Amino acid sequence: MYSFTPTEEQQMLIDAVGRYAENDLRPAAREADEEAQLSRKLIEKGWELGVLQASLPGEYGGFGDYSAVTGVLAAEAMAYGDLSSTLAVMTPNLFVLPLLFSGTEEQKKNFIPDVIAAEWKPYSAALLEPDFNFDPHQLSTTAERVNDHFLLTGEKTMVPFAADAEAFVVYAKWEDKTQGFIVPADSEGLTAGENQRLLGVHALPLYNLTLDEVKITADRLLGGDDGHDFKPHLASSWIALSAMAVGVADAAFDYSRDYAKDREVFGVKVAQKQAIAFMLAEMATEIEAVRLLTWEAAWMIDERKEKAYQQAYLAINAAVDMVMTVTDCAVQILAGHGYIREHPVEMWMRNGRGFANFTGLAMV
Amino acid sequence: MISFEMPQPLKQTQNVVKTVAENMMRPISREMDENEHEIPWEYIKFMHTATKAMGGTSMAPEKESPEKAEKKEKRPSINYQNLMVMVEMLSWGDAGIYLCTPGGMLGSAAVAAAGTDDQKRRFLKRFQGDKPVFDAMAMTEPQAGSDTSAILTTAELDEETNEWILNGEKIFVTAGHKALIDSDGFIVVWASLDLDAGRAGIRSFVVEANTPGCKVTKLEEKLGIRASDTASVVLQDCRIPFANILGSPTIDKSTKGYKGAMETFDATRPIVAASALGVARASLEFVQEKLKEEGIEIRYGIPRQKLSSLEREVIEMEAQWRAAWLLTVKALWMADNKMTNAKVASMSKVKAGEVASKITQKAVELMGPIGYSRENLLEKWMRDAKINDIFEGTGQINKLVVARNILGYRGSQLR
Numbered sequence: 001m002y003s004f005t006p007t008e009e010q011q012m013l014i015d016a017v018g019r020y021a022e023n024d025l026r027p028a029a030r031e032a033d034e035e036a037q038l039s040r041k042l043i044e045k046g047w048e049l050g051v052l053q054a055s056l057p058g059e060y061g062g063f064g065d066y067s068a069v070t071g072v073l074a075a076e077a078m079a080y081g082d083l084s085s086t087l088a089v090m091t092p093n094l095f096v097l098p099l100l101f102s103g104t105e106e107q108k109k110n111f112i113p114d115v116i117a118a119e120w121k122p123y124s125a126a127l128l129e130p131d132f133n134f135d136p137h138q139l140s141t142t143a144e145r146v147n148d149h150f151l152l153t154g155e156k157t158m159v160p161f162a163a164d165a166e167a168f169v170v171y172a173k174w175e176d177k178t179q180g181f182i183v184p185a186d187s188e189g190l191t192a193g194e195n196q197r198l199l200g201v202h203a204l205p206l207y208n209l210t211l212d213e214v215k216i217t218a219d220r221l222l223g224g225d226d227g228h229d230f231k232p233h234l235a236s237s238w239i240a241l242s243a244m245a246v247g248v249a250d251a252a253f254d255y256s257r258d259y260a261k262d263r264e265v266f267g268v269k270v271a272q273k274q275a276i277a278f279m280l281a282e283m284a285t286e287i288e289a290v291r292l293l294t295w296e297a298a299w300m301i302d303e304r305k306e307k308a309y310q311q312a313y314l315a316i317n318a319a320v321d322m323v324m325t326v327t328d329c330a331v332q333i334l335a336g337h338g339y340i341r342e343h344p345v346e347m348w349m350r351n352g353r354g355f356a357n358f359t360g361l362a363m364v
Numbered sequence: 365m366i367s368f369e370m371p372q373p374l375k376q377t378q379n380v381v382k383t384v385a386e387n388m389m390r391p392i393s394r395e396m397d398e399n400e401h402e403i404p405w406e407y408i409k410f411m412h413t414a415t416k417a418m419g420g421t422s423m424a425p426e427k428e429s430p431e432k433a434e435k436k437e438k439r440p441s442i443n444y445q446n447l448m449v450m451v452e453m454l455s456w457g458d459a460g461i462y463l464c465t466p467g468g469m470l471g472s473a474a475v476a477a478a479g480t481d482d483q484k485r486r487f488l489k490r491f492q493g494d495k496p497v498f499d500a501m502a503m504t505e506p507q508a509g510s511d512t513s514a515i516l517t518t519a520e521l522d523e524e525t526n527e528w529i530l531n532g533e534k535i536f537v538t539a540g541h542k543a544l545i546d547s548d549g550f551i552v553v554w555a556s557l558d559l560d561a562g563r564a565g566i567r568s569f570v571v572e573a574n575t576p577g578c579k580v581t582k583l584e585e586k587l588g589i590r591a592s593d594t595a596s597v598v599l600q601d602c603r604i605p606f607a608n609i610l611g612s613p614t615i616d617k618s619t620k621g622y623k624g625a626m627e628t629f630d631a632t633r634p635i636v637a638a639s640a641l642g643v644a645r646a647s648l649e650f651v652q653e654k655l656k657e658e659g660i661e662i663r664y665g666i667p668r669q670k671l672s673s674l675e676r677e678v679i680e681m682e683a684q685w686r687a688a689w690l691l692t693v694k695a696l697w698m699a700d701n702k703m704t705n706a707k708v709a710s711m712s713k714v715k716a717g718e719v720a721s722k723i724t725q726k727a728v729e730l731m732g733p734i735g736y737s738r739e740n741l742l743e744k745w746m747r748d749a750k751i752n753d754i755f756e757g758t759g760q761i762n763k764l765v766v767a768r769n770i771l772g773y774r775g776s777q778l779r
Contacts, residue, residue, distance in 0.1 A: 001367055001371050002367060002368060002371070002442075003366055003367045003697070004366060004697060006365070010366075132669070133669060134667065135667050135670060136667070137665070231665070234665065257770065261771060272773070277767035277778055278764075278767060280770060280771065281714070281763045281767040282714075284770050285691070285711045288691060288708070288711060289688065289690065289691055289715060292687065292691060292694060293683065293686060293687050293690060299366060299367060300368070303369075309664070310664045310665075313664050313679075314664075314679065314683040317668070317680070318683040
């Protein structure tokens with residue numbers, strides 16, 4: 001049976017996250033972007049909504065079950081408020097979900113509860129590398145097995161909270177496959193660089209991370225001796241990013257629609273001109289289309305459908321183009337005012353471009 | 365709960381209709397296209413017999429009477445979703461031949477939506493007979509396409525005989541010839557009770573085959589969907605019984621009647637979207653099969669800068685096709701669940717019309733000489749697909765509907 005109605009529980013979560021996004025994140029977003037600084041209090045408030053905690057079973061300290069669908073619903077609702085804060089609130093997902101997907105029972109029990117039980121702490125992950133031709137399947141960072149440990153070496157980039165992190169999942173090439181390794185932040189040979197300055201998500205602290213023969217015990221390879229399948233990690237990241245792209249695009253759509261209905265031109269409202277009204281209609285259509293693609297991919301992940309990975313890939317491909325177009329249109333509709341930093345649309349446009357480069361920065 | 369599981373009955377429909385498409389449509393696809401105005405009788409008779417055997421009379425789901433609806437268990441209806449799959453797969457077979465399917469299309473939908481019980485009996489029963497019967501919607505006029513309020517066909521009441529007298533010219537009547545000449549069918553004619561009343565005066569009327577004063581004057585020659593006839597119909601002092609009017613015969617200030625007629629679009633537009641997606645699906649599958657044959661694999665999951673141009677095109681086609689399909693199924697799921705769906709219905713039509721045009725055009729491009737050749741069907745599908753961005757409201761009209769919807773504007777505020 002097809003259905004497009006969230007469960008009552010999901011709806012309650014969407015509503016709660018939506019209120020947080022609108023009342024807490026949105027009003028703080030501009031200043032956070034200008035100051036390149038997030039309020040810890042705000043992050044903690046988002047964390048207390050319990051999106052991640054509710055997607056983990058009791059044995060690992062959570063109070064629910066994993067659901068990709070619930071995850072994308074929450075991610076979209078939160079990103080509607082502000083992308084930087086959403087990525088920050090959800091940064092521990094990058095550590096916990098790979099464990100949940102691929103960890104051995106022992107790894108899950110050892111590492112997940114500490115993250116879940118506590119207040120928000122910067123548990124993070126490092127996938128991206130500073131190379132234009134970056135390919136998550138062909139990493140430059142390598143893992144070398146030496147007796148009972150691994151040596152990790154390479155250069156990572158855009159690692160959230162790297163300077164203050166408790167621990168990371170670091171992705172490296174091992175036996176020609178991409179594998180995740182649990183790496184404590186105080187490991188020797190691990191160095192976080194300067195806070196990175198990017199086109200968008202200014203408020204999110206992102207760092208380069210250098211690994212120089214970082215030595216970790218062999219039991220820190222996710223999944224144990226044989227490692228794990230990397231695809232579910234990517235699929236999880238793609239749907240999370242697609243959902244957030246929908247949230248950002250929806251914010252830009254609502255804002256520019258309201259502006260167009262308010263602003264006068266030649267004796268009528270801007271929105272009464274077909275040139276603008278059609279842009280808005282296209283934006284709304286594309287947003288809804290990508291939302292449905294994302295939902296379907298998430299549902300396929302939950303149902304363990306064979307083509308879930310492929311569908312998630314289609315979703316992120318569509319999302320990357322959609323969010324760029326929609327946020328660009330929003331700036332265009334506000335025109336001169338859209339270019340001014342008094343309005344948030346230019347920020348959303350800068351953040352929108354990021355989705356093409358955020359692989360591994362979000363997971364649900 | 366959000367779910368994308370195709371219900372079992374829909375899967376069955378998909379399989380059954382695919383078999384029909386493969387056996388009854390594809391083999392004559394080229395021939396029908398090359399011989400415009402020929403009628404695919406074999407397909408028509410088969411569909412008529414098949415529909416009758418399944419107990420159906422019309423492709424459009426009937427509105428249930430309240431008692432009947434109550435009796436049924438609470439399981440939500442999937443009739444429109446089922447129709448979507450059917451239309452998609454028939455159009456996958458051949459979009460032109462699909463439009464020749466007997467047994468109630470747009471005209472019946474209008475009768476089913478706005479007709480009284482008596483009218484439904486009088487007009488819809490004929491589809492259950494031994495011979496295939498067609499119906500059609502006559503809306504467009506030479507001077508009025510998208511702007512249906514500008515129609516000039518009039519309906520005047522002769523109080524002595526209690527008949528309506530229709531005068532005017534209708535063009536682009538899909539299946540008009542089959543409804544009026546080739547079968548004992550009917551057309552639903554849009555006409556004005558009072559040209560000064562504007563929209564408020566517009567009503568629709570059922571004109572049956574063999575009614576004096578109603579003539580098919582022309583068959584159009586078209587870019588695509590050539591198996592489907594597109595007729596011009598002239599109404600000259602055409603007299604029909606008073607009881608053939610759909611809706612109220614009196615004009616009040618409200619445009620309720622007009623709006624009511626427009627509401628049938630909320631169901632029919634996603635169905636046109638489904639047809640578009642069927643054609644696009646055929647093209648996309650052709651491309652995918654050809655690539656497979658050549659040993660070219662699409663590398664899903666690698667970063668975009670590493671994709672070949674071909675891979676990127678195919679991935680884009682797949683994603684956009686699926687996105688349009690999901691909008692369409694959502695619109696019809698809403699219709700099945702009696703939710704207001706005007707916005708999503710028009711969104712699906714906008715998106716599917718565009719996507720189908722782009723996919724079929726791209727497929728011809730990607731397949732090179734093979735795509736352009738009339739030896740294959742790709743070039744035909746490209747011609748067929750285009751109609752879906754035009755009829756049942758052009759892409760632009762549907763965009764306008766979406767725009768008014770999201771802006772909360774009336775027609776007077778956003779023209």
